[in-house]
Amino acid sequence: MKVVVCVKQIPDPAVVGSLDEAFRLRRTGKVILDDADTYGVEVALRLVEAAGEGEVSLVSMGDATDVTGIRSALAMGAVRATVVSDPLLRGADALTTAKVLAAVISRDEPDIVIAATESSDGYTGTLPVQLACLLELPAVTFATSVAIEGGVVVAQRQTEAGYDEVRAALPAVVTVTAGVVEPRYATFKGIMAAKSRTVDVLTVADLGLDAHSLAVRQEVVSVEVTPEKSAGEKFVDDGTGAQRIIAYLERVKVLSGGGS
């Protein structure tokens, strides 16, 4: 069972982001492994454990100056990582990123490719499906549980109303939602092992990709500040909170003016 997980290093989502002069998300400062990706790594490790054989490897696109985030995914148990890092890819849209990741993954011929439903910084949420189509694989999206039964991936797929049970023959691309499993903590042994695991850094040229096909094809033309809403009334509950909420709801006519 060969499993590839797509992972991404992102600026800490707890820090409020900002844009640079080209309206791109500033990526200075420390980057961390996107928390959303830890679920994918965990699902991948469990699939390999359930199969009793195989390995989990990682692919990523982005600046490779600092790969601490990638190493933390290796520390969970992935055996190797490939990072495509190239100035040519600055400002790449999701389809371009998908083309780059597809070029790496197609060399590996994995049984299953796992990605988060969406990243926590860009949250475009289309990349895994674009990747699947480029690899000519079925996309099983929004999975909240994943199992392999006789060469078929069986997943619960979250929908607006509930969930569907869906099935696709391997190889396939699967996107997992946050919270599907409890990601394991890296053990001390895992952290030590991760230090010696290979992180291959490749460029667009190494992949034999035509730079022309990766050109930026969408742009932000302006950014406007949204007028701030003026703060409403606020008071400390002194036991009359409920009555005052009711009075407020009557005032704005959400409740009819009962009695008064």
Add this chain to the structure above:
Amino acid sequence: MSALNIWVVCEPSGTDITTTSKELLSEAVRLNATVSAVSWGPHTDGLSDLTGSWGAHHFYDLGDLGGVLPGSVVAATVASLVSEGTPDAVLIPASTDGRDIAGCLSAFLDAPVLTNITGLREGPDLLSEHTLFGGTQAAFARNLGSAPSIMVVRPKSFAVGTPAAASASRVAVTPVTPRVRLVNIASSHIEQRNGPALDDAQVVVSGGRGLGDAASYGLVEELATLLGGAPGASRAIVDAGWVPYSHQVGQTGATVKPTLYVACGISGATQHMVGMKGSTYIVAVNKDPDAPIFSLSDFGVVGDVHNVLPALIAALRARS
């Protein structure tokens, strides 16, 4: 500029189409576009009239796709159709199936996709609006590639118009087999809900981690019922397994725009607020006077949900 040519992917919902699909048709009409609707499913019979009443001139009817995920099939079919018709834009609802369709269409047409759109602006080019940093800024973007622009629009971005007595001309289309294998739907499970659906409710009462435990979510449900609304949730308590995902409000959950939104024990993270900031009146109960939710609320009570909610429930019961 000649009239825009806009296609709208209309997601089926029983014999109807989803509310977001109607919002997109309504916006296309507002942009004075020539509008084409695309839909599929076992109940497309009435959709020429239905999409026509919402402003579509043409209705591309893919018919029943069988028990498979629609993403790649609908995308492959739309890809083959647009190469003849060349719309300026294909508008797609930001739903689970909508996002699958958009991703596949992007790959099949080798065209980028603009996602998380919350508005459209007409100019020399059609611009898409995107909410940034929890709604403090808005970015306007455009497609530099060849037409069509693939645009994925969040629910509740546009008001629905008024349906007219009109019908769209139906074009029967044989679905195109995509070059990827299909995903079969073995079974569908609908989570039981009492009262109105979250995204259509006029009142939404949501609970967060401040409730303390899963059992206390009962207070939220009861309050929602008394106000004739739907119960919602922050992602923290969905991830904790207290309530199913279908209750989640926010960036990665439902977008709601009710008349009244009541946030109980919710801090007001930017990712939560983008899903509910369009509500007309926002009431918040939180014991932390500095909780960010109070920057958005119209009426805030600094207090304990375990005091305020039971009292509120008792008072509402006494009125009914």
